Amino acid sequence: MSIKVQNEETQTDQPPTDSGADAPPKQVALAMDRLAQAARLIADIRLGGDRLLEALFMAAQPHQTSKPLHFFTKEDASMQQNLQELRSVGRQLEESGVLNESLLRWRSNCWGLHMPLVCPDGAVVAYAWKRQLAGQAGASAVDRTRLALKAFTDQKRRFFGDGLNGQSSESMSKRHCASGGEEEGEDEEEETLSDCKTLSDILKRLEKHFPNVKVFAYERLDWFRRASSLPNSSIETSVETFKEHGFHNSTKLRPGSQPAVAADRVAMIELLFPSVFRAVVSLHPAGSIEPDAVAFFSPDEGGSYIHARGFSVYHVFRHITEHAAIALHYFLGIRTETALYSLLRWVCSYEDLFSKVCSKCGRLLAMDRKSALLLPPVHRSFRLFSSTKVSSTQPKSSTNYQNLDSFGAYHIDCFSEKV
């Protein structure tokens, strides 16, 4: 095998661009393209190497025709071609300042861009746009620090509430109200999704559709106090007593029967179906209608691990919680303003968790292959929720959502087979 090293004239590729001719973004894009092209060529060369070895092996076998020789020649030619192309791409990249750190060239006319940089270990640092944030490997040290600070502040806000940052939560809830109002339109008579712009509306509507659910709202720290005192059926009884006697409790949001106090500090919503399950949804920021986590628990579980990011000790509720995380992201992805109502309604579809058979196999219990456990249908479809706003011509009895029966319940394996 002959390898020509010197004196290659290659005119197969486009001529290298003049550094001043194209705008910096185009140059960056070109450089990225060339890097990708180089990577492909390198892959081809590796494959070619394998084929050459294969041809040699074939030639070494007895009773061969001229086939291996022919194969070898073909491969040799294509290898040569690839190597030539690689050299020319390499030259272009060098000239445009990618393979060496010739950033000085770009100071004057860079629009805040830098050419992608190939580090000695082979990693490609793509963009160093000053405005481009999180996740880009090319972010400079300054950007990374800024990102870390932002992430930390977000996390701090989640755990300590917006008491530290009262300003931002107010403006957030105002923003929600404003956006809800714009969409209201002529649908005065019928409840549409857009009417549910406050937490109180949402909870009221939910209770109407699901008479068996008990809904409570808490400030963040109040929730943790309650979680630690669970399970305690006397609390459930006493809450009913609250309803009867109209005791005022500043932390409980009871739409319809009590004024909605402290709504701008509500950070946790508890949905309880007695004897079936308890679900906890956290809102972020507090006072908004944006859910950010959800978890399911047994109604008899108690302890400080009962919160929206906690996990039940029971397998059935752990599996539902995992599925719920996917559903939550789906609802948030569709439309943030309606995500909470969609999520809560979907959570309520689990009220028949221990009685509804799987829509696929018709049984209640099935052995899940992965966990080797007998589980009821823990998956409920959530993709049915992509309904749009209802026009005012529709009769009041048919709501935006299909009725409960159409929410398929599936075992884990039955669900994945369906999909």
Place this chain on the structure above:
Amino acid sequence: MQYLSSQISVLDKMPLKWVLHWQPNPGTTVNSQILNEVSQCVESLNGVKDGRWKATLTLYKPMLKEQSLAAEFPRDFLGISFPDQPNKYYFIIRGQRLVLEADSTIQIIMEKLQSYKSRVTLNFEGVQYLLGDFQLRVGKVVPNNSESLRGIFMEVEYLPISSIEKSRPIMEEFIDIWQEAVSKRSLPGHFMQIEPNFAEYGLSDHYTSQHTAVQYATVMAQIATVQSVQAVRN
């Protein structure tokens, strides 16, 4: 006032438990080979051993000066203790649908009073298994002072919820799956479940140890019937 009274009554939430016993086919007896096969069945459903377990059941007879009065006293007066309720002792009189939860020291009191004597004591002892959210106990029924196998029993519990009504469909389907698994082994008999009418005993929908005690008393009666039928045959 209503608020206060409901604060005081705290229900202890327990998951629903069903107790089953082995019903041997007519003409056959229960033996330890069957118990082995049943244990293997549990493992075939991915059950994981979780320790041993033993409950003790005592049949009482009254200590009377005059034996003629014996007819006035119930014959099926049972006492049961469970290892998961070490401070409690349960009395059941099936004939009158009575169940009572007492402190475990009642046994000492009975002994001191010499009011009742133990006629026979049986141990329900076996292995506890975990099958995901299900807890199973499978074991043998043996008299306290002998190794002769009187019966085989099984407990099934669905841990996540404690309402009898809500866990019923799950339990029923589990039993179906279980019976199917057992029947594949072609054993001379099958598991039977006789659900007592808890309401007749004055018990509520929330499952408690008293419900368990009633079930064990029922199982005891069944095993005794089986034994007496076999005695007649022999």
